[in-house]
Amino acid sequence: MDEAMNIMSSFWKQLVGLILMVTAVMTLSAQEVKAEAAAPVDQQVQDLKRSVLNLNRELFVLEEELLFPANTQLMLFLSMDVGKYFSLDSVEVTLDGKELSSYLYTPRETDALLRGGVQRFYIGNLKSGEHELVAVFTGKGPSGRDYRRAASLEFDKGLGAKFVELKISDRDSSQQPEFVIREWE
Amino acid sequence: MSLSVNKLMSVLAVALTLVAVHADSSLPSVGESPPDFALRSDTGVNRRLSEYRGEVVLLNFWASWCQSCRAELLQLNGIVETIGSDVQVLSVNIDDNRAKAEQDLRALKLSFPVMFDTDQTVSKLYELPTLPVTLIIDQLGQLRFVHQGYKASDEIVYEDELASLLAE
Numbered sequence: 001m002d003e004a005m006n007i008m009s010s011f012w013k014q015l016v017g018l019i020l021m022v023t024a025v026m027t028l029s030a031q032e033v034k035a036e037a038a039a040p041v042d043q044q045v046q047d048l049k050r051s052v053l054n055l056n057r058e059l060f061v062l063e064e065e066l067l068f069p070a071n072t073q074l075m076l077f078l079s080m081d082v083g084k085y086f087s088l089d090s091v092e093v094t095l096d097g098k099e100l101s102s103y104l105y106t107p108r109e110t111d112a113l114l115r116g117g118v119q120r121f122y123i124g125n126l127k128s129g130e131h132e133l134v135a136v137f138t139g140k141g142p143s144g145r146d147y148r149r150a151a152s153l154e155f156d157k158g159l160g161a162k163f164v165e166l167k168i169s170d171r172d173s174s175q176q177p178e179f180v181i182r183e184w185e
Numbered sequence: 186m187s188l189s190v191n192k193l194m195s196v197l198a199v200a201l202t203l204v205a206v207h208a209d210s211s212l213p214s215v216g217e218s219p220p221d222f223a224l225r226s227d228t229g230v231n232r233r234l235s236e237y238r239g240e241v242v243l244l245n246f247w248a249s250w251c252q253s254c255r256a257e258l259l260q261l262n263g264i265v266e267t268i269g270s271d272v273q274v275l276s277v278n279i280d281d282n283r284a285k286a287e288q289d290l291r292a293l294k295l296s297f298p299v300m301f302d303t304d305q306t307v308s309k310l311y312e313l314p315t316l317p318v319t320l321i322i323d324q325l326g327q328l329r330f331v332h333q334g335y336k337a338s339d340e341i342v343y344e345d346e347l348a349s350l351l352a353e
Contacts, residue, residue, distance in 0.1 A: 089231065104223040106231045 064123070073161035074126040076101075076133075077184075080113040081169035086147060086177030088113070088168065089139040093122065096131055100124070121166065128157050135166050137179050153181035211312035212333075218326050219244070222307045224277065224300035227290060232300055235326065237273050241350045242322040243343065245276040246313055249289045253335045254317040258293055260340035264347070265296045272347050275300065279308045279316075319343065323350045 080088060088110045092102040101122045105113075113119065134152045141147030153164065163184035171178040213219040223233040234244070245261060247254035258276065265274050274297035278286040283301050290299060302308055311318070314333065321330040321343065330346045332339060 104225070104231050104233075106223060106233045106236060108236055109233070 068123055068125055070161045071159055072125040072127065074122070074124050074157070075120065075161065075163050076122040076166060077163065078103075078113070078119045078121045078166045079117075079168070080110070081167070083110070083114045083168070084170045085142045085175060086137075086168060086170070087140040088137065091121070091138075091166065092136045093166075094134045094136075095126070100133075126157050126162065128159065130154065130156055133164065133181060135179070135181055137168065141177065142175060147177070149177070149179050151179040151181050153183070155183055211314050212318065212331055213311065213320070213328050215328050215331060217328055219320060219322060219328050220310050222310060224302055224307060226301070227287070227299045230298075232275065232298060234275070237275070237322075238326040239324055240273045241271065241324060241347055243272060243274045243347065244320045244322060245274070246279060246308065246311070246316060246318045247276060248279050248316055249285050250280075251316045255289070255293065256337075257317050257319070257335040257339070258295060261343075262294075262296050264340060264344060267344065268347060268351075271351055273297075277302050277307055279305055279313070281305065321346050321350065323353065 076093065078091065088105050090102065090104045093100045103119075103121065109119075132152060132154050134150055136148065136150045138146075138148045151166070155162070155164070165182050165184055167180045167182065169178050169180070170176075219234070221233065221235040223231055226232050234242070243261070243264070245257065247258060249255075261274055261276070264272070276295070276297060277300045279302045280286045281303055283303050286299070286301060317335050319332040319335075319339075320328055321332075323329045329350060332343070
């Protein structure tokens with residue numbers, strides 16, 4: 001009788017052990033299947049995002065080419081060098097006496113300019129011929145005083161895009177900021 | 186006679202609905218990014234809305250002649266004290282006279298930055314239908330809640346909405 005009881009007990013132990021093992025194996029395999037299924041979906045989402053970004057960039061380029069054809073294009077850039085004698089607040093640009101664009105700078109933006117960043121200030125179309133560009137720079141000058149200076153450039157717009165740079169730099173000899181507008185060749 | 190009165194009432198109801206729809210549609214839509222702008226502020230620092238992306242922003246438009254705006258600003262001070270630096274409260278004053286706004290600010294003692302839209306470029310950009318207007322923007326820079334006007338205890342709703350965005 002005891003022997004029969006021992007055999008039964010051993011049988012139940014083995015059965016429970018087997019069930020636990022099967023459950024563990026099934027859980028593990030289910031997790032593996034899930035991981036395998038999830039990886040391609042993640043990859044697909046990433047690929048899709050990349051495609052959307054590429055498409056967006058191509059559309060942006062195409063839009064600019066359509067809106068601002070190379071023959072009539074005018075682009076203004078703004079750069080800043082050192083900035084010891086001038087803290088930039090805003091820039092207003094007029095073309096042939098008409099307001100073209102203006103921009104108010106935050107500390108983060110001026111910091112980016114001081115670290116070598118170049119801002120695309122304006123893009124638009126301009127007909128061929130003689131033009132006058134005037135830029136008014138406001139900010140804090142030496143000793144933290146309010147500072148307002150203008151610079152101008154007369155240029156001839158021919159065929160092809162015209163690139164113009166508004167450049168703010170320090171002139172150590174006079175301890176004053178210097179504002180220059182120049183054409184990019 | 187009663188028929189024509191009914192007709193008139195119907196026309197009036199439709200007209201009022203259209204006006205209401207038009208008033209609602211003038212502000213930026215919920216779910217979209219509100220237009221970016223930069224303005225001078227009371228601290229002397231220029232501020233740009235897009236630079237606060239990544240933070241929950243409460244953007245409030247007000248004017249010194251608007252009594253409910255002043256009541257709301259004081260409650261916004263309370264929100265800043267309660268929630269702290271987790272939320273960026275920004276306010277835009279649309280008075281054309283900055284000196285008048287600054288005089289009010291001295292009395293109100295606000296604990297958040299105030300920007301001055303003296304030439305009303307931003308208020309036109311946002312097509313403000315009324316004052317005050319409070320916009321709540323999420324960390325992704327999308328407009329999530331819009332409030333026009335102010336009544337007592339609205340700040341409780343603001344706090345709940347801000348808390349829900351912070352929990353996302």
